[in-house]
Amino acid sequence: MDNDTPLLVSNHSDHEQEEKVGIVKEFGIESKKLWKIAGPAIFTAICQYSLGALTQVFSGFVGDVELAAVSVENSVVAGLAFGVMLGMGSALETLCGQAYGAGQIRMLGIYMQRSWIILLVTACVLVPVYVWSPPILELVGETDEISEAAGKFAVWMLPQLFAYALNFPIQKFLQAQRKVLVMAWISAIVLVIHAVFSWLLILKLGWGLTGAAITLNTSWWLIVIGQLLYIFITTSDGAWSGFSWLAFADLFGFVKLSLAxxxxxxxxxxxxxxxxxxxxxxxxxxxxxxxxxxxxxxxxxxxxxxxxxxxxxxxxxxxxxxxxxxxxxxxxxxxxxxxxxxxxxxxxxxxxxxxxxxxxxxxxxxxxxxxxxxxxxxxxxxxxxxxxxxxxxxxxxxxxxxxxxxxxxxxxxxxxxxxxxxxxxxxxxxxxxxxxxxxxxxxxxxxxxxxxxxxxxxxxxxxxxxxxxxxxxxxxxxxxx
Known part of the structure; x- marks a missing residue:
């Protein structure tokens, strides 16, 4: 028995070593899959976050009130809308992701259309927040001057609100299929265009807040149009099969998950x-x-x-x-x-x-x-x-x-x-x-x-x-x- 013991211990040790190597290998494989999605998603988030940040920087060169107006509109008014729209659109992450995993590819396009309907209605509900933002901002402690300037800028930024309504469902639709590189490229190109035209309109031509609003609205809509063109032209491997009346089916259940x-x-x-x-x-x-x-x-x-x-x-x-x-x-x-x-x-x-x-x-x-x-x-x-x-x-x-x-x-x-x-x-x-x-x-x-x-x-x-x-x-x- 004593002669067999070293062999048994050796076999057990080899088995443990193989298990450890197997786990490390699996960890590496899964990590690679995660980074393929996370890397472009991080880059996309940074590019889109930079649109508002760059607008603030250029507005700061115009004047203190202009900087305050853009900063407050970005963080409070648009920040409120961004949170609601991103949240409502996140229902699509659950549904599109699980449908894609189940092989029900065509459902992704239907889900995206349902989300568009819900988010466009939500955008209409949020319009009064933009229109009456000056008294709202004064209520939370902003000065009259900043509230008026930010309120005027908020009304000009209404097109961005409706861009959010289309953009977030599109992003969840593409993410579920792991087509994150497409979003990254479009966001990067738009960011470069945004930087050039922000300088041109806000500073060079002296359009101030008007130039800031035109540039920021246009940039968000360029992102939406670029992504839509990709989806319509490629049909996204069958996930997009055109507009359908099925988009209006079971909207109540969809609204419940979107609200949650x-x-x-x-x-x-x-x-x-x-x-x-x-x-x-x-x-x-x-x-x-x-x-x-x-x-x-x-x-x-x-x-x-x-x-x-x-x-x-x-x-x-x-x-x-x-x-x-x-x-x-x-x-x-x-x-x-x-x-x-x-x-x-x-x-x-x-x-x-x-x-x-x-x-x-x-x-x-x-x-x-x-x-x-x-x-x-x-x-x-x-x-x-x-x-x-x-x-x-x-x-x-x-x-x-x-x-x-x-x-x-x-x-x-x-x-x-x-x-x-x-x-x-x-x-x-x-x-x-x-x-x-x-x-x-x-x-x-x-x-x-x-x-x-x-x-x-x-x-x-x-x-x-x-x-x-x-x-x-x-x-x-x-x-x-």
Missing amino acids: SAVMLCLEFWYLMVLVVITGRLKNPLIPVDAISICMNINGWDAMIAIGFNAAISVRVSNELGAGNAKIAKFAVVVVSTTSIAIGVVCLAVVLATRDYFPYLFTNSEAVAEETTHLALLLGVTVLLNSLQPVLSGVAVGAGWQALVAYINIGCYYIVGLPAGILLGFKFGFGVEGIWSGMIGGIALQTIILIVIVSLTNWNKEADEAESRVQKWGGGVAAPD
Whole structure:
């Protein structure tokens, strides 16, 4: 027996080694699939985020009021519309992704048309917000001068609102088929055109805010037209088969999922935006508001990475659940979570290492720079949490859990995090650091709950539900198995 023991131990050790090599190999394969989606999605998000950012930069060369008008319209009015439209359009991530995984390709075009109908109606509902934005902005504390200028600019930006209504369903339609490179190329070309014409119209020809509105509206519509031309010309491998009356079938069920998606994403999207508004209520708000704005700017650029991973895991989970591959969907969640946490740790390290330097990229004020440096640790923690939290939200969208996550967001963000921040900031006198710390607590709680839910998920059951969902909302397109 003693002579056989080394052989048995050796065989067991070899088997363990083979298993480890197999897992590493599978991790590499899945990681490659994720990056093929995440890479172009991150690039697309950065390009589209840069459209508004560039318009703000050029407007800043015109004057302070013009800069304030564009900044407020971008962050408050268009920010509100962006959150609602992106949220409503995210229902398509679940449905298109699962239909594509199930091989029901033609349904993707039907779903996109249904989403267009719902989002165009939503855009019409949001028009009064643009038209009556001056009193709304005054209500949240903006000065009369800035509110009037931003309100005038908001009315001029109504074409962008309707571009959002078409753009987000198109993007989810293309993402579900992993055609993300098309979006990346179109966004990059439009960004270059936008930069040239912004300089020409706003500065060279001196059209000011009028030039800014023309350029920004045109750029968003160029993105929509470019993507539509690609879909109509190529038929997107059969996913587009023309306009159909089936787009009007089962709109109520579609609206319910769209509203759940909108509530879920808007509650996340607006949460940190509220931080700037609350900070403005402090006794001496100027320096803290400037400092928090710098931090939110950096957090915004970092969020583009998270948006890319959010899109990637949403596509991977929805595709694999639609195809009935529960085990692969679960493994994709592990891979993307590990990858995004690693990136979050790197971003945290970069923020902390440069905390004495990065504020001066945005300000010449020593007081603002010093306050920003004090907030760097909170920014680093936020960046780390926001590396995982959007990924878990992407898993929720891919699996169709929008309504559940909406309730979790309400509880964690607005019943726990926001009141905790207000108490720490105002009642206990910790100021902006207290406000932000309380709100970080809300993000941390939501992340922990989502980790528990994902860990306890029965993925085989989710695959069965995906199959039922594809059949339920097929609208007569797909025949039952």
